[in-house]
Amino acid sequence: MNLSPLSNSFGLETNDADVSRPLSGAAFAELERAFFAGQVFVLRDQRLTPQQFVAFAQRLGPPEPHVIDQFHHPVDSNILILSNRKKDGQPIGLADAGTYFHTDYSYLQVPARATMLYSVEVPATGGNTLFANQYAAYDDLGENMKQKIAPLVAVHHYGNRKEMNDASRVAASPLTPEQKAKMPLITHPLVRAHPVTGRKALYAVSGSSYGIVGMPEDEAVALLDELAAHATQPKYVLSYAYRVGDVVIWDNASLLHSATLTDPADPRTLWRVTIKEPSTKLDALEVLAPTYAPGVM
């Protein structure tokens, strides 16, 4: 399989794969190695049915349907439709999803290993996804900061710490009261050893993290904000422009990512499948310190 770099620091793509058909064990292993090495891995020129997309995604791990169930694909609920198109005046998918740096499912106890997007329709302008390399962001921290954050455990819940107003286009996509009721408070270490590569990375310092166990809320948010500002500097960021037929897979344990806003009148559609980490790799703690008072939930 020929691989080309997406940037001079991370990201790989290939023209050589066809994932519409079942891959041999050896072929899939090669592809999986490229994915973990690249952190963002792009398979170009794919033509997939919903069933073929999900069958391929399942090779990487168990899919977890998104809490926003009104935009599940009618053929397979493992697919979430991301789209600004409307049919009979009603949206067919989730528009403006995740337009702030975050990592997928960090608000769940078993977070996402990988997110896969299949590009069905690209806008005339924009629509890039930004990826920020959290291995590099961690590596570049000073020793004092590394020691300070090594034992810290962050508190997460669904949402965007920087934008609580549901009406904003950069807020987390709003949940119904029923969906909100399903969302627990979760903890994850601030620095995680990657479950596959073992490399340390900053984890979800932007997005769904709202506090740190045992730390006053203002101090915790200031530290998370400081780390997020460091971790999303342009030197860590790759901006990916989609083509129709791309399958883009990213590693949620070593990246933050952000969608970018597009013109609502400029059609774009992506299908998304999110793959959970294997549950045996659980590193979330189940008990919250009594000092933490949950915020917006």
Ligand SMILES: [Fe+2]
């Ligand atoms: Fe996301």
